[in-house]
Amino acid sequence: MALQIVHHPDYDAGFAVNHRFPMSKYPLLMAALRARGLAVSEALSMPEPAPAAWLKLAHAADYVDHVLACEVPARIEREIGFPVGQRVSLRAQLATAGTVLAARLALKHGIACNAAGGSHHARRAQGAGFCTFNDVAVASLALLAERAVEHILVVDLDVHQGDGTADILKDEPRAFTFSMHGERNYPARKIASDLDIALLDGTGDAAYLDRLRAILPELSARRRWDIVFYNAGVDVHVEDRLGRLALSDDGLRARDKMVISHFRARGIPLCGVIGGGYSTDVPALAQRHAILFEAAAAYA
Numbered sequence: 001m002a003l004q005i006v007h008h009p010d011y012d013a014g015f016a017v018n019h020r021f022p023m024s025k026y027p028l029l030m031a032a033l034r035a036r037g038l039a040v041s042e043a044l045s046m047p048e049p050a051p052a053a054w055l056k057l058a059h060a061a062d063y064v065d066h067v068l069a070c071e072v073p074a075r076i077e078r079e080i081g082f083p084v085g086q087r088v089s090l091r092a093q094l095a096t097a098g099t100v101l102a103a104r105l106a107l108k109h110g111i112a113c114n115a116a117g118g119s120h121h122a123r124r125a126q127g128a129g130f131c132t133f134n135d136v137a138v139a140s141l142a143l144l145a146e147r148a149v150e151h152i153l154v155v156d157l158d159v160h161q162g163d164g165t166a167d168i169l170k171d172e173p174r175a176f177t178f179s180m181h182g183e184r185n186y187p188a189r190k191i192a193s194d195l196d197i198a199l200l201d202g203t204g205d206a207a208y209l210d211r212l213r214a215i216l217p218e219l220s221a222r223r224r225w226d227i228v229f230y231n232a233g234v235d236v237h238v239e240d241r242l243g244r245l246a247l248s249d250d251g252l253r254a255r256d257k258m259v260i261s262h263f264r265a266r267g268i269p270l271c272g273v274i275g276g277g278y279s280t281d282v283p284a285l286a287q288r289h290a291i292l293f294e295a296a297a298a299y300a
């Protein structure tokens, strides 16, 4: 079976090529997936913009209204890292709905990926760190609200700590948040996940994969999860501009395969999101994000 992939051309908000946020990685990722034969039209889905009611499950109503009206206060835009104009607002609504859609497809098909998402620094009150809305938190709370699932596990392997997801889901006992990240990296003030593993600068493939291999059985033994959200951020890569860790392409491949095979072997649906990746070589970055889809396709 072909891997279910969620995508929208307006995931790309068209930033200048030299912007600190490499926005062109979204269309380049789709091109990389097509070149690999992974983006098959009958298994491609496009989201509609997320309704405000979904967004307000995870975020303060006034913040959601400000984003939808493109009236985010300048102080918050500075924390996000870019102004929230029409295209940014639309892309945030689409990418969030894309993770909701991918989660539903995962429940139906066992596995699905959004070719965006993983905006894990957006907290309940506001966005931050290149994240406008927290797609995984919105999807978690939407699925719980409609009783599609009872117990959710978030496995966040982006190199940055999942502070926003932890903030939004901290009082939600039906969702368990796990983050493994670089200790000295953004955000400076971390918000505790249900379980955090902080890694030292320069951690490479072997040590990284050992930690992951040891923790996965603990996560799956906690309870019978109805779905796993997997943030496969590639900013753990040695060539990442913001990463501080030192994984290779093979390390990334082994990581994604380890996570996906672990949960799929136990019959647990998995929704993959791409998370962070920062490189001035955006075509190389897109190839790195494609690794998640290669690993997922083997279990579709």
Ligand SMILES: [Zn+2]
Pocket: 158, 159, 160, 233, 235, 275, 276, 277
């Ligand atoms: Zn990151």
